[in-house]
Amino acid sequence: MIREIWQYLTTPVAFSYVRNKGFLKEAIAMAARARRCRRQWDKHYRYCEQTIVNAAKDLDHRHTVLIIGAGSLRDVPLDYLARHFEQVLLVDLVFLKAARRQAAVYTNVQLIEHDVTESLEDIFDGDPSIHKPSRWLDDEQVDLVVSLNLITQLPLIPVRQLIVNNRISEHQADEIGRKLIRAHLDYLQRFPGRVCLIADRESVEYNVYDEETDRLDTWWEVEAPSEEESWDWELIPFGEGRANRRQINRVAVSIL
Numbered sequence: 001m002i003r004e005i006w007q008y009l010t011t012p013v014a015f016s017y018v019r020n021k022g023f024l025k026e027a028i029a030m031a032a033r034a035r036r037c038r039r040q041w042d043k044h045y046r047y048c049e050q051t052i053v054n055a056a057k058d059l060d061h062r063h064t065v066l067i068i069g070a071g072s073l074r075d076v077p078l079d080y081l082a083r084h085f086e087q088v089l090l091v092d093l094v095f096l097k098a099a100r101r102q103a104a105v106y107t108n109v110q111l112i113e114h115d116v117t118e119s120l121e122d123i124f125d126g127d128p129s130i131h132k133p134s135r136w137l138d139d140e141q142v143d144l145v146v147s148l149n150l151i152t153q154l155p156l157i158p159v160r161q162l163i164v165n166n167r168i169s170e171h172q173a174d175e176i177g178r179k180l181i182r183a184h185l186d187y188l189q190r191f192p193g194r195v196c197l198i199a200d201r202e203s204v205e206y207n208v209y210d211e212e213t214d215r216l217d218t219w220w221e222v223e224a225p226s227e228e229e230s231w232d233w234e235l236i237p238f239g240e241g242r243a244n245r246r247q248i249n250r251v252a253v254s255i256l
């Protein structure tokens with residue numbers, strides 16, 4: 001707990017809403033859960049790394065790779081990317097110190113704190129219009145883009161804020177969530193190079209008898225692109241979340 005408070009107080013952030021609206025708290029909580037659930041999560045991290053290596057392997061050019069949602073870097077094959085690309089751009093709203101230290105080892109790796117929806121400032125000012133993201137679209141050096149366990153997370157904090165502060169209806173909340181997901185998908189599809197989307201597709205909860213107790217469409221009913229492969233990520237093992245429940249997310253890869 002002291003470690004988490006210290007992280008909260010000392011992590012530098014580029015935007016005040018990262019601290020005020022809960023993104024920093026989420027990043028710290030996720031890092032703590034990753035330590036507690038190392039045995040279950042490592043398998044998922046290795047699948048992500050291998051998927052990114054496979055996506056990079058047969059490219060004709062390897063100038064720049066853009067990893068969106070790099071966060072903890074635990075699912076990024078950083079050493080491989082730094083050796084095979086001229087430039088590695090790691091994008092997220094929050095980078096904790098462990099990620100900063102890891103990236104600092106490489107001269108061609110850059111951490112970029114950036115809101116990939118390009119809408120958060122306005123949303124937190126109470127304007128729920130969702131913009132079309134455009135950053136890096138005109139950068140011809142970008143040969144590979146990876147959206148990494150991020151797309152289904154994009155609506156969570158902004159939609160919650162709009163419900164609490166602006167009292168939007170459930171229907172409006174769903175619509176804004178869908179717009180954020182669609183806008184990210186459109187953004188990815190506008191890159192001319194290879195794009196690899198790694199994202200959870202559904203989340204299923206089980207009781208101790210291995211009976212399904214709940215199922216969630218993590219895509220807010222937006223149609224997801226076709227899958228190349230998928231695996232299970234035991235996100236919440238028994239003893240970690242609600243009593244006698246575990247949660248498994250199916251994570252899938254799409255090449256856009």
Ligand SMILES: C[S@@+](CC[C@H](N)C(=O)[O-])C[C@H]1O[C@@H](n2cnc3c(N)ncnc32)[C@H](O)[C@@H]1O
Nearest residue numbers: 069070071072092093094114115116117149153
């Ligand atoms: C499930 S985590 C995945 C992060 C990383 N791939 C990992 O597994 O540690 C989702 C990430 O999305 C980031 N994120 C959420 N909304 C974002 C936004 N609008 N712009 C950029 N990053 C965002 C969060 O900070 C978080 O690091």
